[in-house]
Amino acid sequence: TQLLEQSPQFLSIQEGENLTVYCNSSSVFSSLQWYRQEPGEGPVLLVTVVTGGEVKKLKRLTFQFGDARKDSSLHITAAQPGDTGLYLCAGENGGSQGNLIFGKGTKLSVKP
Amino acid sequence: DVKVTQSSRYLVKRTGEKVFLECVQDMDHENMFWYRQDPGLGLRLIYFSYDVKMKEKGDIPEGYSVSREKKERFSLILESASTNQTSMYLCANSKGFDYGYTFGSGTRLTVV
Numbered sequence: 001t002q003l004l005e006q007s008p009q010f011l012s013i014q015e016g017e018n019l020t021v022y023c024n025s026s027s028v029f030s031s032l033q034w035y036r037q038e039p040g041e042g043p044v045l046l047v048t049v050v051t052g053g054e055v056k057k058l059k060r061l062t063f064q065f066g067d068a069r070k071d072s073s074l075h076i077t078a079a080q081p082g083d084t085g086l087y088l089c090a091g092e093n094g095g096s097q098g099n100l101i102f103g104k105g106t107k108l109s110v111k112p
Numbered sequence: 113d114v115k116v117t118q119s120s121r122y123l124v125k126r127t128g129e130k131v132f133l134e135c136v137q138d139m140d141h142e143n144m145f146w147y148r149q150d151p152g153l154g155l156r157l158i159y160f161s162y163d164v165k166m167k168e169k170g171d172i173p174e175g176y177s178v179s180r181e182k183k184e185r186f187s188l189i190l191e192s193a194s195t196n197q198t199s200m201y202l203c204a205n206s207k208g209f210d211y212g213y214t215f216g217s218g219t220r221l222t223v224v
Binding site: 031033035040041042043044045048050088090099100101102103104105 | 116121145147152153154155157160170202204210212213214215216217218
């Protein structure tokens with residue numbers, strides 16, 4: 001069974017701090033996706049990483065896919081209250097095309 | 113942008129009632145999905161569909177059924193609602209894994 005483990009589960013920081021959240025698996029994924037979910041809303045796709053070792057940047061957010069394609073990280077520089085939300089990683093379920101499995105998420109709170 | 117619309121944001125139903133959750137997309141995407149999201153358990157796939165009149169069981173299909181009579185509409189049915197089906201229900205669509213999922217805003221269902 002493919003599993004995606006995310007850490008930490010909860011993170012509370014002050015505005016301006018940097019942080020990194022992790023998504024790990026014992027399985028190899030062809031690609032991984034990161035989503036952000038705000039309270040009361042559905043998740044929104046942030047990025048897809050495809051190649052082992054790939055780094056993608058989205059403003060203050062930096063996403064990295066591990067060389068072995070089993071893990072990924074999300075680094076936020078100078079966090080802002082607007083970054084508050086649940087960050088989810090997702091990978092394709094090897095058993096069914098187009099079917100994603102999700103990690104349980106990291107709940108981030110950025111205090112002003 | 114693709115829009116996925118869920119018919120209700122909040123629902124309260126009684127135990128034993130038959131419940132219909134509706135999801136409509138405004139793009140011509142074949143793939144549609146129903147997830148439930150619970151604290152500590154993350155997103156779990158209930159059912160998905162790759163085409164009209166086609167359905168596949170996800171990880172937790174028990175107590176649920178689905179209907180896809182038209183490409184744009186994917187309905188989740190709780191045959192006889194129970195209190196353990198109290199949850200946030202999220203519908204999503206996709207035109208292919210690499211493009212990611214677009215989620216609706218969710219329906220928070222309470223069964224009393």
